[in-house]
Amino acid sequence: MTKQIQAREAEATSRIEESAERVKQATSDAVASTKDAVNRAADRVESGVHRATDKAAGAATRATETAADLSERGREAYDEAMDTADMWLERARDYVREKPVQSVAIALGAGWLLGRILRR
Template sequence: MNNEVQANESNLHGRIDQGAERIKQATSDVVATSKEKFDRAADRVEERVHHATDKAAGAANRATDKVNEATERGRQAYDDARERADEWLEEVREYVRQKPVQAVAIALGAGWLLGRILRR
C-alpha cells in the first residue's frame, strides 16, 4: 500500500505540475496578447497626438502670420495717416503765414461755434 500511496502521490504531483505549467502558459499568452493590443493602442494614440500637434502648430503659424500681416498693415496705415496729418499741418502753417488776419478770424469763428455746440 505504501507503494500505491507513493505512486498516487507522484501522480498527483505530476498533475499539479502540469496544471501549473498550463496556467503559466495561459498567463503568458494573455500577457503577450495584452501587450500587443496595448502597443497597438499606444501607437494609435501617439499617431493621433502627433497629428493633432502638427495641426495645432500649423494653425499657430498661420495665426502668427496673420497677426504679423495685420501689424504691418496697421503700421503702414499709421505712417500714412501721420504723413497726411503732417502735410495738412504744414499747409495750415503756410496758410497762417500767408494770411494771418484771416487765420485768426477763422480760429475765432471756429472757437465761438465750438463753444456754442459744447454749451448745449
C-alpha cells in the same frame, strides 16, 4: 500495492506537471496578449498626441503670422495717417503765411461758433 501506489503517484505527478505547464502557457499567452493590447493602445494614444501637437503648433504659427501681419498693417495705417496729418498741417501753415488776415478772421469766426455750440 506499493508499485500501484507509486504508479498512481507518478501518474498524478505527471498530470499535475502537465496542468501546471498548461497554466503557465495560458498565463504567458494572456500576458503576451495583454502586452500587445497595451502596446497598440499606447501607439494610438501617442499618434493622437502627435496629431494634436502638430495641430496646436500649426495654429500657433498661423496666429503668430496673423498677429505679425496685423501689426504691420497697423504700422502702415499709422504712418499713412501721420503723413496725411503732416500734409494738412503744412497746407494750413502755407495758407496762414499767404493770407494772414483771412486766417485770423477764420480762426475768430470758428472760435465764436464753437463757443456758441459748446455753451448750450
